[in-house]
Amino acid sequence: MLQNIIFILLLALGGGIFARKVGKIRRNIFLGKPLNRTDRKSERWSTMARVAMGQSKMVTRPVAGFFHILIYVGFVLINLEVAEIVIDGIFGTHRVFQPLLGGFYNVIIGFFEILAIGVILACVVFFWRRNIQPVARFTSPEMTGWPRLDANLILIIEVVLMSALLLMNTAEANMEGKTGYAVSNLLAPLLAGVSESGLHSIERISWWAHIVGILAFLNYLPYSKHFHIILAFPNTWYAQLEPSGQMNNMESVQKEVAMMLDPNANPYAAPADGAEAPGRFGAKDVMDLPWKSLLDAYSCTECGRCTSVCPANTTGKLLSPRKIMMDTRDRLEVVGANIDKNGSFVDDGKALLGDHITAEEIQACNTCNACVEACPVLINPVTIITELRRYQAMEASQVPSEWGLMFNNIENNGAPWQFPAADRMGWADNLEINTKNAEA
């Protein structure tokens, strides 16, 4: 009975702390500017089914894709067993589904055990790819310190959780009148000499380690890149459905330009009642970004596929799309902590642009969308880059001088180069061609 109460308290505590932190992250995300992403719902559901559930973008890199799917399937299915553990813990039962499912129960748990071995194998492979023979994208400058430790901790915790599960079943396989399952039967000889009471202790300790581990891991998620296991789903659902080449329209600018071009508009007219003061053009800080970019930042698991295909990064420029996402999340966390402390955001004299992301980084972007295409969870780093560029161009007037010249040329002669508009038809002078179609 005492065990049940402790279990219920732990469950409530773990769930409660997690819910509180998730609430704060949700608040942080909606510090961003409004953006409607609830249109075309059926397309959104199918995108989420294909990309998040179906892992369609993961498999473009077959090795990482295969092992990732192993962990993903293991995670989703083994959670069914966690449901049993929770019920057992609350009601003091033991393997509550066993009598209900009969022989099928053994098949399922056996399958879960095989998956657990798969997850451990995948974690070892991933650990190898990060530490022993590192894949280039895991050794970039932004992948030192916490991001690197975070990645390794996740792998280690997963191995511990899976091992606890297997150890629990292996202990049980050796008990009087009990039986193991597919993998635990094979592992049973490992605990062959252990006394009955020793087996019971191992089984209980493993059981508690597994569930407490899961609760702890759950609360680790919101502080980790591993949060993607939850946010991948909403993030793909809310992804941009328009062609990736389409940059969003700025209605505020559109209105101003329409007024400038309207000969009947009175430039001195007072703004209409209730008209909102125009906000900042573009983004200097995280709250100037559309909320989806902030969801993107929390969804990023720092895999670096974006950076590994970025033409600027691979030719040695400072820009790294992954760093753009990490910086955005870091700054948003600082802003969130500021709000927690002060009730509302108090200017800290810092901003995303300048203190985290430099002008040199955003200027190097080709807007080629290779990063967008590469992201397995449909994150769009280009939106953040272009929003920061908008601030640089329209608020700070800090663009490279050549861009300033290009702007002048477009304004004065309608072309980015200094050619007179009158020469636009020059290509058609003496246009000699051969043709079968001689009329004209």
Place this chain on the structure above:
Amino acid sequence: MSAITLKIDTMAELAAKGEAPEILFWVGCAGSFDDRARKITRAVAAILHEVGMKFAVLGTEESCTGDPAKRAGNEFLFQMQAAQNIQVMNMYEVKKIVTACPHCFNTLKNEYPELGGNYEVLHHATLLQQLINEGRLKVKDGGAFKGKRITFHDSCYLGRANGIYEAPRQVLEALDADLVEMKRSKAKGLCCGAGGAQMFKEAEKGKKEVNIERIEDALETQPDVVAAACPFCMTMLTDGVKNKEKESSIKVYDIAELIAGANGLIN
């Protein structure tokens, strides 16, 4: 075949006669001013004339779509350009547009509708593919490029930005050439280095220029011809070939130049 001097109609001239073309040929700034890109413009015009598609250009009434301004962050300038162009095109009641520039294509097709400019916009790769499929445009026995090794460089704003990968390849297939893919192609294609207004400034500090990285991809395929479908890619790739001192053995052509050249439409 007969040699003629082609006279290009402007929308204004046709409107004065009470006529309208089947399609507006949006030339773009590169196609209008850049010496190399002007050849692409001439090839497109020669093809449109050959198939008897009545077309016109805006001429001096055309102005930059605003794409580089928008990508560099200057939404004001973009909106000014868009408003001006849309006003002109709506005045002429333009319905259908073809352009040889993927950046103009992307802006006209995706970003003008919200501002009141609704047109059917085609990149010339798609138009050429349609003309070939309809049998209106043929390449006799493959023409001069038959059996040549051609590798196609995907423009970001045609490919990833708008999902057009097959049209330019189908156009090249009409040449009966040996089409070879670079290791990075289609959705994984590497940028030429010009996009996002990079064309108009020096690159940031790094260890390599993007166009050199890209031309190395192309050279790996040991091509006779590097095919492009974008005037900015054309500049970057041509510079890349020169940098590798391969300009005598490897030519960079736009797909329109290849089709027009194979048919002997242009010299």
